[in-house]
Amino acid sequence: MERRTVEWVVVSNDAAIIATEKGDLWFHDLTDCREVSPFAVPMTGEGSPQTTALLLNGAVALGFGKDGCELQSGAATLPKFVFNLVGAYHNSRRTPGHFRRAAQRLRAVGRPDIAAYLETHAKEETGHDRLVLKDLRALGLPAERIVENLVPDGVRPLNDLFDRLSSADYPVGCIGYSYCFESTAALKQKADVDAMQALCPDGIDATRFMRTHSGMGSEVDHVEDMIDFIAALPAADRIEIVKATYETAVLIADCLRREGHMPDAEIVAQIQAAAGEEVRLPA
Ligand SMILES: [Fe+2]
Ligand SMILES: [Fe+2]
16 A cells, blocks of 8 residues: 555644645544544654655644734834834844754753754854844944843743743754744745835845845755754654644744734834934835
8 A cells, every 4th residue: 555644743632633644634623532643642653754854834823823924924014113123133133142052952962963953053043143234234223232132022031931942951943933933034025125125224134134034045945954854853853843833933923923913113213212312214
């Protein structure tokens, strides 16, 4: 009989994500069938790039929720764009160090394969925080002072999650955290970048970070590499990674929802307080 890969992961108390090699993706509610459902038991089989990608992208979609597409459509005003950049700084500043620390730990527990992957990824992500600083400076803002004094409220839980996943005894989940950010960034197209650029005053390039973290930059390759790498890992690792991807998507969505509801005046006030001087951001 022909063998077909099926992968599944229970990402929260009652939701299982199931992916098949035929390209089907299901969200299965275990609430009333936990005792009898085969998907309540952790998968143990091999992955494949196709099913693992479906599973990971399913985790992102489920975590983002019904308003996910809307949330990902991006900041529509310059203050929101700047606020997002400040959040991105705190994430990208952490990445190389967190990945190296996780790599050290994984090497110590006998997983040199994952350690080597994280070390490569740490190199690739090095310097991305500086792109944010350049973008903020281009807008005439005191970049260092702002990022030192401001961590947007919605970003804090994400920072905490990344800190926790990367310093765990077995920190494979930090790959899932990263997958969520990279895969959603890779969906951004030139038109999305141009739309943000259009919010900036003429002649000012404040989209270095965004370009790098879009389909125009290196993210598409990073995501493909990540899928191939994750698909080849044992089931227990894939489960942890998909769960972390889901958890990250839930928090990113919370953050975007919260920021979406913030009036620009409040965002400008927070940036101004962090800058310690008056800032001009045409709304
Ligand atoms: Fe990056
Ligand atoms: Fe990347």
